[in-house]
Amino acid sequence: MSDIPKELSYAKTHEWVGNDGDGTITVGISEYAQSSLGDLVFVELPAMGDKFSAGDVVAVVESVKAASDIYAPVDGEIVEINEALSDSPERVNEDPFGEGWLFKMTVNEPEHLENLLDADAYQAVVEEEQD
Amino acid sequence: MAKQTPIYDHHVASGAKLVNFAGWDMPINYGSQIEEHKVVREAAGMFDVSHMRPVDIEGANARDFLRRVLANDVAKIDEPGRALYSCMLNARGGVVDDLIVYHLAENWYRVVVNAATTEKDMAWLKSQAEDFGVEVTAREDLAIIAVQGPNARELAAGVLGESLAEAAMALSRFRAAAEGDWSVGRTGYTGEDGFEIVLPAASAAECWKALLEAGVQPVGLGARDTLRLEAGLNLYGHDMNEDTTPGESNLGWTVAMNDEDRHFVGREALLMAQESGHSRRLVGLVLDGRGVIRDGAPVRERPGDEGEDGGREVDPDEAEGQVTSGSFAPTLSRSIALARVPADWAEQDALEVWIRDRWHAARVVKPPFVREGKIRISL
Known part of the structure; x- marks a missing residue:
């Protein structure tokens, strides 16, 4: 079973969301997502200050064989991107929940974070896809 | 239920990510496709390609039969021990499959066909064989391990029997050596030097293990695809199919047109296409x-x-x-x-x-x- 840290929240589309506690969140893709995609070769990240609504395409991760859209988990504005991924996209494969984070964004409506899945609910999503 | 090759347990033990490929559970990678790709370019990697099927063609008319069903001319490999790449065409000049044909001994040839096309190829070969009285046998009892890379031949020879190893190391490109149900061809699908080893299915897991111990790394079908694409080698079903002629797939060089008396299947259609220009x-x-x-x-x-x-x-x-x-x-x-x-x-x-x-x-x-x-x- 893939690793699904309890302290994070998740989207059905396989992004993880970490609450930074200062009104911003960190977003990445799950272990299951990186494993399904295989070796990443390009990561296309948004620009600082870009504003998104929940469900908008924020970033694109491309592996040897597939491209995958990354969606905004909530409404907000980009405040930081993981620039290291430009030269080292493999960090997402090696450490998806750590050094492979994608971007940080503000959260316009903090209560919307409650719409995300907890680890158990995300685990169920993964199990369903594997069947 | 997908079919499994005799090496399946090793794939699982090596942490392979398995996918269904043409009805077979096959390793797509063992962790990192890019690392596996590089190991073949720089050292030696091995592929379980036991989903591909050796098909034996035997009988007094085997040569005539293959001169009829293949677009390349097996007259080029009259000396046993030689191999040839060829397309097999339909009457419209479209590609039914691409394959390597080995001349194993007098009146005995072996073609190795793609997994996804095995059933179709067998039906086609058998329908064409009726007029020639040749036996066409899919060798389900055989497995195939491809060992590829600059160090591949030397490492692979170390796990073969002494006399087969000696014969294998003496092979020039596109030649094969056989010993009983084992054969070694200096062929491949990666753009690197190496061997393709056809061996009894019952010996495949043991041979794989010996290769692992010799330092040959397992490589999945993901890297096999990027390796062949870098080498400019076509993949059946992607770069060619029954609606494309060899000329439309950069394979005009594999069609032997020079012998006007050789009426291979698809010849008329290709001549017409040639006149109108590809x-x-x-x-x-x-x-x-x-x-x-x-x-x-x-x-x-x-x-x-x-x-x-x-x-x-x-x-x-x-x-x-x-x-x-x-x-x-x-x-x-x-x-x-x-x-x-x-x-x-x-x-x-x-x-x-x-x-x-x-x-x-x-x-x-x-x-x-x-x-x-x-x-x-x-x-």
């Missing part, structure tokens, strides 16, 4: 920027260029060219593709390919992109 060609594309060209992507001429579509914008769903195989190329660290385009586009320096939501310029190059560890195109 309308389409397969070209190599290189993307100099970021992004990855994907299978099926539309290809057009650059707006402003001379030519039929030159100077006008073409929507992706109206483009006349199409990518048949596209991927990231680990040796080049950029994306490459094979694309089928109108013949006159092959002379252009660059075309445009659709990636996700817009057109990108891509240079036209002549494959191979990489061979024997060396980059063969300008970057």
